[in-house]
Amino acid sequence: MKLIIEDDEGRKTVVPFVRDEITIGRQEGNTIRLTERNVSRRHARLVRLNGHVVLEDLGSYNGTRINGERVAGQLPLKEGDLIQIGDYDLALQVEGAANAAPTGAITAKVPASRRPEPEEEDAPAPSASQDDAEDEEEDDADGDEHDHTPPSAEARRNATSIIRMDQMEADRPRKVERVPEDEQPRLLVLAPTEFKGQEYDCNRTELRIGRTSENDIALDHRSLSRTHAKVVREATGEWRVIDMQSANGMTVNGESYAQATLSHGDIIEMGHVKLRFVGPGTLSEDLAAQGDRPGSKKLVVGIVVAFLSIAAGAALFVIKGQDLVTPTTDTPPPVVANNPPQVPDKPVAAVGTTPETPQPPPEAPPEPKATEQDFETALTAADFDKARTVLDALRAEKGVPVGKAKDLQQRLTLETQAQQQLAVLEEALKNNKVAEATAAAKTFPKTVVFASRFEELKKQLEEAQRPPPGEATVATNPAQKPSTAPTSDFMRGKTAADVERDITDVQTEVQRLSKAKDIPGALEVAKDCALIAPRLPECHLMLGVLYAKSNNQALSLKHYAQFVTLAPPGHAKRARVIEILSNNSPKGDGSAAVPPSENPPASSNGQ
Numbered sequence: 001m002k003l004i005i006e007d008d009e010g011r012k013t014v015v016p017f018v019r020d021e022i023t024i025g026r027q028e029g030n031t032i033r034l035t036e037r038n039v040s041r042r043h044a045r046l047v048r049l050n051g052h053v054v055l056e057d058l059g060s061y062n063g064t065r066i067n068g069e070r071v072a073g074q075l076p077l078k079e080g081d082l083i084q085i086g087d088y089d090l091a092l093q094v095e096g097a098a099n100a101a102p103t104g105a106i107t108a109k110v111p112a113s114r115r116p117e118p119e120e121e122d123a124p125a126p127s128a129s130q131d132d133a134e135d136e137e138e139d140d141a142d143g144d145e146h147d148h149t150p151p152s153a154e155a156r157r158n159a160t161s162i163i164r165m166d167q168m169e170a171d172r173p174r175k176v177e178r179v180p181e182d183e184q185p186r187l188l189v190l191a192p193t194e195f196k197g198q199e200y201d202c203n204r205t206e207l208r209i210g211r212t213s214e215n216d217i218a219l220d221h222r223s224l225s226r227t228h229a230k231v232v233r234e235a236t237g238e239w240r241v242i243d244m245q246s247a248n249g250m251t252v253n254g255e256s257y258a259q260a261t262l263s264h265g266d267i268i269e270m271g272h273v274k275l276r277f278v279g280p281g282t283l284s285e286d287l288a289a290q291g292d293r294p295g296s297k298k299l300v301v302g303i304v305v306a307f308l309s310i311a312a313g314a315a316l317f318v319i320k321g322q323d324l325v326t327p328t329t330d331t332p333p334p335v336v337a338n339n340p341p342q343v344p345d346k347p348v349a350a351v352g353t354t355p356e357t358p359q360p361p362p363e364a365p366p367e368p369k370a371t372e373q374d375f376e377t378a379l380t381a382a383d384f385d386k387a388r389t390v391l392d393a394l395r396a397e398k399g400v401p402v403g404k405a406k407d408l409q410q411r412l413t414l415e416t417q418a419q420q421q422l423a424v425l426e427e428a429l430k431n432n433k434v435a436e437a438t439a440a441a442k443t444f445p446k447t448v449v450f451a452s453r454f455e456e457l458k459k460q461l462e463e464a465q466r467p468p469p470g471e472a473t474v475a476t477n478p479a480q481k482p483s484t485a486p487t488s489d490f491m492r493g494k495t496a497a498d499v500e501r502d503i504t505d506v507q508t509e510v511q512r513l514s515k516a517k518d519i520p521g522a523l524e525v526a527k528d529c530a531l532i533a534p535r536l537p538e539c540h541l542m543l544g545v546l547y548a549k550s551n552n553q554a555l556s557l558k559h560y561a562q563f564v565t566l567a568p569p570g571h572a573k574r575a576r577v578i579e580i581l582s583n584n585s586p587k588g589d590g591s592a593a594v595p596p597s598e599n600p601p602a603s604s605n606g607q
Helices: 128-141 153-158 283-291 296-325 372-380 384-396 402-430 434-442 451-465 469-476 496-501 503-515 519-532 537-549 553-566 574-583
Strands: 002-006 012-016 021-025 044-049 052-057 064-066 074-077 083-085 088-093 186-191 199-201 206-210 229-233 239-243 259-262 267-270 273-278
Touching: 044 074, 052 064, 372 384, 372 402, 384 402, 402 434, 402 451, 434 451, 434 553, 434 574, 496 503, 496 519, 503 519, 503 537, 519 537, 537 553, 553 574
Parallel strands: none
Antiparallel strands: 002 012, 002 088, 021 044, 044 052, 052 074, 064 083, 083 088, 186 199, 186 273, 206 229, 229 239, 239 259, 267 273
8 A cells, every 4th residue: 555645746756555653744753744834743644443544633733634624533544535734635545556656856755753842732723823823833843853963773764765656666786887978977075074075976877885995985984884875877867866774874955865866066964974966067057056046046136236235335435536526616727837747648627527437447357267287387386285276177167088187186196195205204314213214215105296305315314224333343343254154053054045934943043042041142043044134024123132132222223124124014023113213213322222121022933
């Protein structure tokens, strides 16, 4: 069984009658919400009783009628009865009685429960003053209806959806196709701040929006469901947004919807995420579309009134100015000097005559349109705000193809990231944080604008990475010849491949000697490890730990830095070592040592 609803403009809506009771009224919380002012907040209800449907008026102000007769109390309904509630006509229809689906422009709406409001009291026969009084009373009582609080998930699950028949299969699988570029609308993020300004082209006939990466539009915000909604293009060419049973629901222009047809400028809210639907077209078409909205005529009238007021004030100013500069008739004529001055180029107005009306200044030439060259100039000058403004203008004026605009956006994003990374690198070098500077240089993007500055900083970093003078003295001391072969029995005869394969055994041996308080023996094995396999990060990690236990800060930090340089980004100890380097930067005197408590934590391989 279905309930057919028709408004005063002839638009029809179908409501499946699947519950034992349906309430009808103007306030949110009713099963069916009718928003005209001549519908009471709780107007009537339909109840299933013993296989029949009974209509009951709930003390509404304007009453409920069946076939033209006002209802008092409860009255059973039969198929074909005409129910009149305010400006709406309703009728019951048994399943299968009508094959043709009614059409209309009413979009799907899911009313949500709000805090209870007091019931309307019965009133005597209406008069003009009583109607006004009730309107004022209901306006005060219904203030919460305009808060647009999204309905709870429980309320949406328990509410009856008002849907069009052509929307009843909105969740069916659709054939996803490419949308031509000149017909692609866009979704512009308005909130929250971290996503504001991002744009997404609706380049396919179905796009899913949600919190996770498998969606076409992924916005990682806690107020969104995994897949919150989807935007689809129907065969008729219209675009529609459909809620995917999300937890926080969806509103369009402040009204809660399960599905809604989209027009240019509509505001879609999903949780705390707010999007604007921007239809395809030029900037001028966008402005024209905005002018057709409610309130635009008031704006035009206000501009005209302001213009007329300014013009009247200017005319009054000119008249008063003439009174000040025009001499009275009693003033004697000026005396001509013996040597009269040269006649001016411009004619002087005769005394007592009305001065000529000044010519208005020429209109300023229109501002030139933004060009791709403007973008290149701003980008090269590192004026990223101007470059972003020019790019927005190019998009609005369709000055460049969509693909080209994306390339320009990627370049702008890359140079912005390079500027931020450059600041990190400069700060690290300034504070002598070599490890942090090394990490920043490794991840520096390929930039054009900052390429020369980056090369300068790389040279500074190479200078900072050179070993301290004390260590160099040890290495070049003629009394100590540098070792070219392993000196420990454990490492003697091993090759680089052997060390890389058996690094766990090497770490176990170093740990055994360290626990036995044989730090020199452990250092000998670790040095042989670095001698045989100098590119193996674990060798330098062991040396960093052992030198720290030996209170040799300079050598400890040196090998920690080499470990950070050689270790891959995902290495389990890398982040901890970088933290140690940041907190224990060498100051040149070698007096401060890395405390053992700051050594990297033990790993599963025994180090």
